[in-house]
Amino acid sequence: MHTFKRAALGAAAMIVVTPAAATDVEQDELAAVRAEIRAMRQAYEARIAELEGKLERLETRSEQPPAAVAEPAAAAGAPAAQRRRVYGNEFNPSIGVILNGRFSAFSESDSEIAGFGTGEEGERGREGLAVDESELNVAASVDDKFYGSMTAAIVREEGEDKVELEAAYFQTLGGAGLPTGLSLKAGRAFWTLGYLNEHHSHADDFADRPLPNRVFLDNTYNDDGVEFSYVLPTALYSEIGGGLFRGDDLPFGETGGSGPEAWSLFGRLGGDIGFNQSWRIGAYVLSGEAAGRVTNEGDVSFSGDTDLYVADLRYTWAPTGNARNQELTLQGEFFRRDEDGSYDVGAGPVRFDDAVNGGYVQAVYKFRPQWRVGARYSRLQAPEVPAGLVGSALDGGGHDPEAYALMLDWTHSEFSRVRLQYNREELSDGLQDDQFILQYIMSLGAHGAHKY
């Protein structure tokens, strides 16, 4: 260290001295400095030679087995300031693919849900071997304020593979500067409306959605819009929120106007009971106007106001304290749809003003870390049929559609799951459809956390 200082001084002296060398007066002094630098260089060379020698000796020694390994305590001496990289995701953005396929066998060829208009996705799946929705998800934090995500699903509809934009949204992060607890989401997303609607179908506990979700939401409500949510500063989890939507997706359809045609409001409460049980309840309203909601492959159309009221409940219990090993999940949703408008089944509009109820309850039990069993019951209430619709697809003949499902699934790792499901569906009077579904769900790459 000392020699370094001297060398630096010498170098500095040279810089200062060189222009002065032109004058004769300071020749003597210059000679003195030169002599000093020469001496320094010699001292340096000697020191370097010494160091080289040392290095050589060290190198030969390290080829032999080390005599003593450093104490573990030495590692603790490392300064805490040494920051290690901590990855949020290995790639930016993170990319995930869901592979999803099934084999289905049905006892009945017909599967109309009598009395209700059903959209494309709410219908029964294809029989035989089939690839289901394959999802591609790309997501990342945009910056410190925003998070963005896009999910495209490749689906087979009407004999063609189509790309559907399931979700494409941005969402504010904690660092966005909004008041604590407030967040905003905009774009196309699985909006907050009951339990299942917020979740991607690959995370479902059953191979298909229950009847009310199929009929009232065409599986999911993922309209274009904005939604805010505010988590209240209470010890109990409580959240309120709402949104404005384009009104293009079922239960609405074909917006004519320029403004948002639909809005929503919701509130949720949740908490723990002891260490191993938790619960959440919620209430939701979705209201809007449809200019032309087309269902039943174009046979039925509705225009008018639709209000959808949803209530949900979810309860989880880990009997041993560790949800990884054993867990019981109970879940239920109740729907009420109030419509005021007119239905057209091809013979001119027929006035319709009525409300129908629907719902499901399910229980899933994980009895071993990789195995789960589940049962589900779902039901729809048949609507009153106006005179003009008697005999049409909307005439259920007073039969309440209902469906039972039993499932067993095996989850090898977090990323792969194989499921066997049996359904018994009684969707129209006198019709009893027994269905067997064998399904696989594989998840590649980044796989984000799931909500409660």
Added chain:
Amino acid sequence: MRYVFTVAAVLLLMSGMARAADPVQVFACEPEWAALAEEIGGEAVTVFAATHARQDPHYIRARPSLIAALRRADLLVCSGGGLETGWLPVLLQKAGNRAISPGTDGYLLAASVIELRDVPERVDRSQGDVHPEGNPHLHLDPHNIDQVAGELAARLQAVDSTRAGLYQDRLEDFRRRWQVAVADWETRGARLQGLPVIVHHQAWHYLIGWLGLREVAALEPRPGIPPTGAHLEGLLQTVRSQPVAVILRTPYAPPDAADWLAERTGLPVRVLPYTVGGAEGVDDLFTLFEHTLQQLESVRVTETITN
């Protein structure tokens, strides 16, 4: 509608109010960090532990109560290193709390202070649920606890500068007591050097490294994949061909695989507490290591008797 807006406005104002005299709300992902926060913060902090010792910290449901706790937290302390990727990000997003968003003083991951072991050269899920960042079970080396304690005190001081002196004093006091305890454990641990063990999951690598134990095999064929019959049969051969002293598992790991192997080999099984609350009487970091040492020492004794 106006009423709703008024209520919302009042709530927003309330949530933003400074709470200088209130205790600092600490959200700890795992019990070990909750215990450490209590050591450093004392009365000045209120600690919420998101998980308990019987839960596997890899698999935690993003349950509503955690959102509520994160929403109100001033400081978050977690292991990091990918341990919580399955649940923490979604909670943080929902809570919308700027004070604990990544990159702020209120967001402390222990893995950001410690050099992690087992950083894989290749990340491929056919190798199991490997953490690309390295092994996140870092708290089982007491020197790491010491390092994280220093950073935690610094973060508490940053978040709550009015009580900076208190945190400094408590840190120094903790470190004094900790160093004495660690010296004792290391003296006793010297006898455990080279103890051949079978582990359930790679949750023990830091403990093994610290005490110089020797990991012979793991019950999980790949990290995060539950033990299979074929893999256990293979282990049976391993145990017959080379000395193994004990099978170690966490309180949250299912007992069947360890018991199966123990039954066929006569090997003792030790359920080490793994974290605070993992055994009777393990209610802080000191008793955690003390209990762990005692469990391992008990193995050594029986082994010498049987030989």
